[in-house]
Amino acid sequence: MPEKYMKAQRIEHGTVIDHILPGLALDVLRVLGLSTDRCMSILINSHSKKGGKKDILKIEDVELSGEEASRLALVSPHATINIIVNGIVVKKFNAEAPRVVKGILTCSNPNCISNQNEPIASEFRLGPDEGHRYVCTYCERDIIDLAKRIRS
């Protein structure tokens, strides 16, 4: 019988990031600055058992920190982070979108002072509504496509 679900293979030590928004696993990888010299598996547009699609990222021998989880939440809020040691989940938490983001995003407004080679870091604040929306502290422009606005 054909298998409907792409199963995620277990790892002994490392991090499993589950419930990444579909198609965004490679952006998550980029945001975390993880290079491909690590052992990892990436499932893209995997069928979720609850219906819908999701991406999953498994990285061996890396334990994601809370700060890294915040970075990843910029791209994919509400992803679930599982830290695995000796094959057992020792810690599980959700990626929480940071309220203030300094120096990671670039403003999409070319006239914003943060894009003028001035000695200031970019700064964005999470909007008050539910839409996972960041607003530039300097020019108040909304950031539309967060994944594209993250500095490499």
Added chain:
Amino acid sequence: MPEKYMKAQRIEHGTVIDHILPGLALDVLRVLGLSTDRCMSILINSHSKKGGKKDILKIEDVELSGEEASRLALVSPHATINIIVNGIVVKKFNAEAPRVVKGILTCSNPNCISNQNEPIASEFRLGPDEGHRYVCTYCERDIIDLAKRIRS
């Protein structure tokens, strides 16, 4: 008992590219122009049963053509391409590095005529030795890092 190997999950219809040089699966993806709206799984630095490491790429509902296999061979020569239909391998072939490559690579020599906005396509020929080396037809410069020289 911990599993040493990351197993590649079966797919019902699509292409499995095996024996990709370790760490180069994302370059293969880029060369093939495959976007992340497809269902796929990517294993990076997976332990090979024969020893050593390799990458594996599984793409659902895509049957790789011979021309696409040539493009991928630019990045990872000798990768194995398996075409799967109804869960069965119906075709298996190796990615053969093309002898001549037109318009896909850019020459690393900034003074090369192919980089001067002239109406000519870049052209490279596979070197006569075993080293998977491409030489510019115009300025005879060797291409060192093929993955980086592929136009996006």
